[in-house]
Amino acid sequence: MLSHNQIKYINSLKIKKYRYQHNAFFVEGEKGVAELLKSTLHIVKVFALREWIDANYSLLENRKTEIQEITPDELKKVSDLLSPNLVIAVADIPMQELPDISGFNSMMLALDGIRDPGNMGTIIRTADWFGINKIVCSSDSVDVYNPKVVQATMGSFSRVEVFYVDLLEFFSRLPSTIPVFGALLDGPDISEKSFRKKGIILIGSESHGISEKLVPFVNEPVYIPHFMANTSANYAESLNASIANGIICYEICKQLYKNII
């Protein structure tokens, strides 16, 4: 059973201030907890219904994680989901150090003011799909350990490192030889560009796009066209930030890695 203090503790982790005070976050649902158990993250405790414990005995044996059986009613008291699942796990927020970018040679994302937890989680999941495992975010972006972000990553939170930085300072220190890809309305058609060098994909916020102060750092601007022959028609004014990110990751990674093999 869950004590009153445990309920209070887990619920406090829904708020950013307390997550960083306790240096802990929680993961809910079978998929997320399975990925957590496979990861190297330090797990504080798993709280699960009998049903889940019985079905995941081998997973738990390998990990030697402390486990506590709870009831469906207790799970409801701490869940962040409308339909609570079978399990919730508390883990430490890992210590991460931003890697040295002077000799940088991989793909990375930079997120400028992504506020929506669903968008943030989906962007992390997409990055993971394309093998991009480092993301830098402006400090006004939503916290990666927000339960709704963790949920939307579908387990990818365990494989992608997210760093909160001052993006202006970050790009100022970045060697100018490193490509910075960014969607700009007057950029060239992405499908006609050649990408031969790894770099950083900069994604702007849902409402304002890439900040004016960061635009000068975009040395590889791109534009996702409508393609349709009928240019006088009305179209959506913009793409959702996570969709634009998905298409840019797809096109750049396709060209980069297909040419490497």
Next chain:
Amino acid sequence: MLSHNQIKYINSLKIKKYRYQHNAFFVEGEKGVAELLKSTLHIVKVFALREWIDANYSLLENRKTEIQEITPDELKKVSDLLSPNLVIAVADIPMQELPDISGFNSMMLALDGIRDPGNMGTIIRTADWFGINKIVCSSDSVDVYNPKVVQATMGSFSRVEVFYVDLLEFFSRLPSTIPVFGALLDGPDISEKSFRKKGIILIGSESHGISEKLVPFVNEPVYIPHFMANTSANYAESLNASIANGIICYEICKQLYKNII
């Protein structure tokens, strides 16, 4: 001011049953209402703060729409947003008839059990971006006039027609010469395929992908690869449905329309 009955009426439109009983839905926020006013949809009434009315006088003049001034406190009582905006408008649900598909020659989406309002709205917005203005959905997909779907479309609800059908029956009647594109795990690499004929992109549900009973209708299977050279690494198990849709729309529309021009 908003009467008690008006508050009750607008709030009832948050529930699907009452939307179809009253044959009406609502649109909230400046962007959505601006797109509604530009559309041919029949607007029942616009409820707005003084500030919005003063700023949008010309937009209202053109449309001759009935307008009622309300206060911020009144807006809060009917809003579906955490931070209520300046305006909310009630419009009729339009009568739509599924077009004849025997001589079908355009791009269309088919959504199989998309339940998440954010995903549905984003898919509609992406379709609109690429000039796809017809979507068929299985009847267990979320309703397009759900306020959270309308919000996520960012105005595209006014340009894209969404039909709820029995997808099994729909695909059974579809001439087999029409391409049906669908993401399948054992499909060929989408970036190596040639697309020369318009057709229907079938997107599976968030949790189960394309239903088993619909898989046989996919005559143009595709797969979005990880691309990374390191094939032994762990990646996300799947992409979010709206991201997969975005990448498939991008790749197919790129090839189709670039070759037509």
